[in-house]
Amino acid sequence: INPVFNPKGNDDTGNRLIWFGETTNLMQLNDVRYSWAVSLYRQMRENFWIPEKIDITQDIVDYVNLTPEERRAFDGILSYLTFLDSVQTCNVPHLKNSVTAPEIALCMAEQISQEAMHNQSYQYVIETVIPNDRRTQLYEFWRSDIILKERCEFIAGLYQKYVDNPTPENYFVSLLADYLLESIYFYNGFIFFYNLSSRMLMSGIADVFKMINRDELSHVRLYQKLIPEAMKIFPHSREQIYEMFALAVQYECKWTSHIVGDNILGITTKSTEQYTKYLANIRLQAIGLEPLFTESVYKKSPYVHLERLSDTKKEAHTKANFFEASVTSYVMSSSIEGWDDF
Amino acid sequence: INPVFNPKGNDDTGNRLIWFGETTNLMQLNDVRYSWAVSLYRQMRENFWIPEKIDITQDIVDYVNLTPEERRAFDGILSYLTFLDSVQTCNVPHLKNSVTAPEIALCMAEQISQEAMHNQSYQYVIETVIPNDRRTQLYEFWRSDIILKERCEFIAGLYQKYVDNPTPENYFVSLLADYLLESIYFYNGFIFFYNLSSRMLMSGIADVFKMINRDELSHVRLYQKLIPEAMKIFPHSREQIYEMFALAVQYECKWTSHIVGDNILGITTKSTEQYTKYLANIRLQAIGLEPLFTESVYKKSPYVHLERLSDTKKEAHTKANFFEASVTSYVMSSSIEGWDDF
Numbered sequence: 001i002n003p004v005f006n007p008k009g010n011d012d013t014g015n016r017l018i019w020f021g022e023t024t025n026l027m028q029l030n031d032v033r034y035s036w037a038v039s040l041y042r043q044m045r046e047n048f049w050i051p052e053k054i055d056i057t058q059d060i061v062d063y064v065n066l067t068p069e070e071r072r073a074f075d076g077i078l079s080y081l082t083f084l085d086s087v088q089t090c091n092v093p094h095l096k097n098s099v100t101a102p103e104i105a106l107c108m109a110e111q112i113s114q115e116a117m118h119n120q121s122y123q124y125v126i127e128t129v130i131p132n133d134r135r136t137q138l139y140e141f142w143r144s145d146i147i148l149k150e151r152c153e154f155i156a157g158l159y160q161k162y163v164d165n166p167t168p169e170n171y172f173v174s175l176l177a178d179y180l181l182e183s184i185y186f187y188n189g190f191i192f193f194y195n196l197s198s199r200m201l202m203s204g205i206a207d208v209f210k211m212i213n214r215d216e217l218s219h220v221r222l223y224q225k226l227i228p229e230a231m232k233i234f235p236h237s238r239e240q241i242y243e244m245f246a247l248a249v250q251y252e253c254k255w256t257s258h259i260v261g262d263n264i265l266g267i268t269t270k271s272t273e274q275y276t277k278y279l280a281n282i283r284l285q286a287i288g289l290e291p292l293f294t295e296s297v298y299k300k301s302p303y304v305h306l307e308r309l310s311d312t313k314k315e316a317h318t319k320a321n322f323f324e325a326s327v328t329s330y331v332m333s334s335s336i337e338g339w340d341d342f
Numbered sequence: 343i344n345p346v347f348n349p350k351g352n353d354d355t356g357n358r359l360i361w362f363g364e365t366t367n368l369m370q371l372n373d374v375r376y377s378w379a380v381s382l383y384r385q386m387r388e389n390f391w392i393p394e395k396i397d398i399t400q401d402i403v404d405y406v407n408l409t410p411e412e413r414r415a416f417d418g419i420l421s422y423l424t425f426l427d428s429v430q431t432c433n434v435p436h437l438k439n440s441v442t443a444p445e446i447a448l449c450m451a452e453q454i455s456q457e458a459m460h461n462q463s464y465q466y467v468i469e470t471v472i473p474n475d476r477r478t479q480l481y482e483f484w485r486s487d488i489i490l491k492e493r494c495e496f497i498a499g500l501y502q503k504y505v506d507n508p509t510p511e512n513y514f515v516s517l518l519a520d521y522l523l524e525s526i527y528f529y530n531g532f533i534f535f536y537n538l539s540s541r542m543l544m545s546g547i548a549d550v551f552k553m554i555n556r557d558e559l560s561h562v563r564l565y566q567k568l569i570p571e572a573m574k575i576f577p578h579s580r581e582q583i584y585e586m587f588a589l590a591v592q593y594e595c596k597w598t599s600h601i602v603g604d605n606i607l608g609i610t611t612k613s614t615e616q617y618t619k620y621l622a623n624i625r626l627q628a629i630g631l632e633p634l635f636t637e638s639v640y641k642k643s644p645y646v647h648l649e650r651l652s653d654t655k656k657e658a659h660t661k662a663n664f665f666e667a668s669v670t671s672y673v674m675s676s677s678i679e680g681w682d683d684f
C-alpha cells in the first residue's frame with residue numbers, strides 16, 4: 001500500500017513504474033510514462049452514460065411474456081451480474097492502492113465509479129421490470145441457488161486472499177482474477193440479453209447492457225495492458241495462469257448451463273462451452289499467451305450474429321466524435337451511432 | 343476493512359449501518375436506508391463534465407499579462423490544489439473500504455472518480471497556460487516552498503495515521519480531515535481565481551474552477567451527512583474536533599497569506615482570515631456544532647460579491663444559470679432541476 005504522500009519520491013517518467021515505483025503519489029500528469037493510459041482514460045470518460053436515460057418501459061410488457069425459463073434466467077443472471085459489479089466496486093480500490101503511476105491510478109479511479117454505476121443500472125432495470133415484492137428475492141438469488149453461491153464464494157475468495165494477506169503473489173492472483181472477471185464472466189450474461197433482443201424481446205434492457213458492455217471492454221483493455229506488465233514483476237507461473245483460466249472456464253460453463261442451459265432459444269450448453277472457451281483463448285492471446293483450447297471449434301464465436309447486433313466485435317475503437325451528440329439524445333444516440341465503430 | 347463478500351450478511355435496511363453493519367457487501371440498492379445518498383449520487387452523476395470542453399485559450403494571453411505576484415500565486419495554488427486532489431484520490435478508497443451501506447459506497451465511488459478527474463483538469467489548465475519547461479516546476483512548487491511542503495505533510499499525515507494504524511479513533515480523524523479538506527482547504531484557492539475573473543482575467547479557468555467547486559460542494563454535502571453519523575459511533579471528543587478545526591484554519595491562513603498575502607488586488611491577509619474563519623464556522627454548524635469564531639466579523643463572507651459571480655453562494659442550491667455561460671449542455675440542465683430539490 002502506497003503512502004498517501006511521499007515527499008522523498010521522484011516522479012520522473014523513468015521512475016514511474018506501475019508498481020513499486022518510488023513516486024510521490026501525487027497526480028503529476030504532465031510527464032506520463034504510460035501514454036496509452038491517458039488515451040484509455042479519455043475514452044472511459046467519454047463513454048459516460050446515465051442508465052435512467054435509456055427507455056426500458058416496453059421491457060415491462062416483454063418480461064411478462066417471457067417463458068418461465070427465460071424469466072428464471074433473467075433473474076439469476078441479474079443477481080450474478082450484481083454480484084460481479086459489487087465485488088469490483090469493493091476490490092478495484094484494493095488493487096489501486098499499490099499502483100505508483102498516476103496515469104494508471106486515473107483509469108482505476110474511473111473504473112471504480114463505473115462499477116458502482118453498473119450496480120445502479122441493475123437497480124434501474126430491476127425496479128422497472130420486477131414487482132417490488134420480488135426484488136429482494138432476485139438480489140438474493142444466490143442465497144437459494146447453491147451453484148451461484150459457490151461460484152460467488154470462489155470469485156470473492158481469490159480477491160479476499162490478497163485483502164487478508166497482501167503479498168506480491170496474492171496481488172498477482174487478484175489482478176488476474178480481475179481480468180478473468182472483466183473479460184470472461186460477463187459475456188454469457190450479455191449474450192443472453194442480446195439473444196432476447198434479437199427476438200425483439202427486452203430491447204431496452206439490451207441497450208443498457210450494450211452500454212455496460214462498452215464500459216467493460218475498456219476495463220478489459222486496461223487489464224490487458226496491466227497483466228503483461230505484472231508478469232514481468234510479480235512472482236507467478238505460466239501453469240498457474242493456465243490453471244486459473246481453466247477453472248474460470250469451468251465455473252462459467254457450469255453456471256451458464258445451470259441458469260440458461262438448453263432452455264433458451266438460440267443458446268445451448270454446447271454453444272455456451274464453445275463461446276466461453278473461445279473467449280478464454282482470445283483473452284490469453286491478448287496477454288501474449290498461447291490459446292488453451294486448441295481444437296478449431298474454439299477459434300471462433302458461435303454468436304457472431306449477436307456480436308454484430310451488439311456491435312462490440314471491434315472492441316475498444318470508439319468513434320472520435322462519439323461524445324458530440326447532444327443532451328437528451330446523448331445516451332440514446334451514442335448507444336446506437338457510437339456503437340457501430342466500437 | 344470489509345470482506346469482499348460476506349454471504350452470512352444481512353442487507354435489511356435495519357442492519358444497514360454506514361459502518362460496522364453486518365451486510366453482505368453487495369450493492370443491493372433496492373431497499374436503501376440512507377435515501378439522501380441515492381439523491382446525492384444522482385446529483386453527482388448529473389454534474390458530469392469534461393475539462394477539455396471548456397475553452398481556456400484566452401487565458402494563455404491573460405497569464406502573460408498577470409503581475410509577477412499573480413503568476414506566483416497562480417502556480418503555487420495550482421500546485422497545492424493538485425496535492426489536495428491527489429491525496430483525495432488516494433485516501434477516499436481507504437475511507438470507503440469500511441463503509442457497509444452500499445448507497446454510501448456508491449457516492450464514495452463517484453467521488454473517487456471526480457477527485458481523479460480534477461487532477462486531469464489541473465493538467466489541462468497547466469499544459470494550456472504554462473510552457474512545457476516550467477510545468478514540472480509548477481507541480482513541484484511544494485519542493486522548494488517550505489510552507490507548502492509543511493502544509494502538505496500535515497494534511498497527508500492525518501490520513502497516513504489511519505492507513506498505518508487503522509483504529510476507529512484514527513478513522514474518525516481521517517474522516518474529519520477529509521471534511522476539513524473538502525469544505526475549507528479549497529476555497530481560498532477558488533476565491534483567487536474568481537477574483538481574477540471578476541477583473542476579466544483567466545475567465546476560462548474560472549469556469550473550470552466553477553465546475554470543480556460544484557463537485558466539491560457535493561462532497562461537502564456527503565461529509566456533512568457522514569460526520570454526525572460518525573460522531574455517534576467512533577471514539578472522539580468535542581475538543582478534538584475544535585482543535586482540528588482551529589489547526590486547519592491556522593494552516594489555511596498561513597499558506598494563503600504566504601502565497602496570496604496582500605499582493606493581489608481584491609484579497610488581503612485580513613479578508614483571508616475573515617473568510618477562512620467564516621467558512622470554519624458554517625462548516626461546524628453544518629455538523630451540528632457551535633461556531634468557533636464568535637466575533638460578528640466572522641459571521642459573514644468578505645467575498646459575497648465573488649460568490650455571486652461564481653453562483654456558489656447558496657452552496658448546495660446552485661442557481662439555474664450557474665453554468666449556462668459555457669460548456670455543452672447535457673448535465674447542466676439536469677443538474678439544475680435536481681439540485682433545488684436536494
Ligand SMILES: [Ca+2]
Pocket residue numbers: 088115182215216219
Ligand atoms: Ca468492470
Ligand SMILES: [Ca+2]
Pocket residue numbers: 430457524557558561
Ligand atoms: Ca473533493
